[in-house]
Amino acid sequence: MPVNLPDSLPAIEMLKKEHIFVMNELRAATQDIRPLKIAILNLMPIKINAETDLVRLLSNSPLQIQIDFIQLESHVSKNTPLNHLMEFYRPFSSVKDLFYDGFIVTGAPVELLPFEQVNYWPELIGIFDWARTHVTSTFYICWGAQAALYHFYGIQKHLLEKKLFGVFKHTLTDATFPLFRGFDEVFYVPHSRHTTVLAEEIEKNPSLKILSESDEAGVYIVCSRGGREFFVTGHSEYAPLTLHAEYLRDVNRGLDSVEMPKNYYRDDNPENPPIVQWRSHANLLFVNWLNYFVYQQTPYNIRRIQELGDL
Known part of the structure; x- marks a missing residue:
């Protein structure tokens, strides 16, 4: 089922070309159901790409979803046109009294800074x-996952010797957990980051549960409060060519020791197209989150969210 989006959002035309169904506001209004309300705090510099990636996955569900894109008020994006932000994004102050069934916080290109030195950290x-x-x-x-783990639980991020960049094999620590219904025993996830969180530090906190890991990429998914919070270190939402674009960007910048993404290009040749190994996992991940931890848990009277405890 479709995601209810403003008619002129650029992501709509991109997704229609992929034969992904999105619903306009007029048609959504004729359905006699309460849509799930999802807020997205998009911290990525090129916001239109991140919007499209997330909407692509959220739309692959039988649920009607209404999305609010949220922007920070203490930071001005330099890579997204101002008119796009003004038309499609809401400042946090305009939604702080609202309630949402689900909330997504993206990554941001500030991982090499200490958290407190990020200019929008207080907000x-x-x-x-x-x-x-x-x-x-x-x-x-x-x-976003590293920042929330640090804020709520004091989990530090650690600088890697070199950028973790590519598509890596992952396994589950608890295959019975509802988030992983339908998953294979081994699945693949894109990563692109310079820092990581350590399993041994997370395991010391009884409020946190590691759900998935990778021998190469480390901790992938952590859960807290029974599923009211998920911390996901990879980019399952990435489009097929996102890692390729990042690689070309770094090459064109003349950065020293630029390595091509691992396990990504056919025959490990950047002249060849990538092998997309993560699409089915990504769709299951988001659909399972929407179904088991949003739709089945949220109250019909959305204001009663404040009465929920841990799941």
Whole structure:
């Protein structure tokens, strides 16, 4: 089922070319159901790409979804046109009294900075705290996951010797967990980051549960509060050519020791197209999150979210 989006959002035309169904506001209004309300705090510099990636996965569900894109007020994006932000994004101050069934926080290209040196850190952690009382389940991605683990649980991020870049094999620590219904025993996830969190530090905190790991990429998914919070270190939402674009960007910048993404190009040749090994996992991950931890847990009267405890 479709995601209810503003008619002129650029992601709509991109997704229609992929034969992905999205619903306009007029048609959505004729359905006599309460749509799931999902907020997305998009911290990525090129916001239109991140919007498209996330909407692609959220649309692959039998649920009607209404999305609000949220922007920070203490930071001005330099890579997205101002008119796009003004038309499609809401400042956090305009939604802070609202309630959402689900909330997604993306990554951000600030991972080499200490958290407190990020110029929007005070506003961001205020939003994190807000989510705990105004959202049924929150899905933190990449740097967003590291930031939330640090804020709520004091988990430090650690600098890697070199950038973790490519598509890596993952396994489950608890195959019975509902988030993984339908998963294979081994699945693949893209990663692109310079920092990581350590399993041994997470395991010391009884409030946190590691759900998936990788021999090469480390901790992948951590859960807290029974599924009211997920911390996802990889980029399962990435489009097929996202890692390729990042690789070309770094090559064109003349960065020293640029390595091509691992396990990505056919025959490990960047002249060849990538082998897309993560699409089915990505769709299952988001659909299972929407079904088991948002739709089946959220109250019909959305304001009663504040009465929820841990799941």
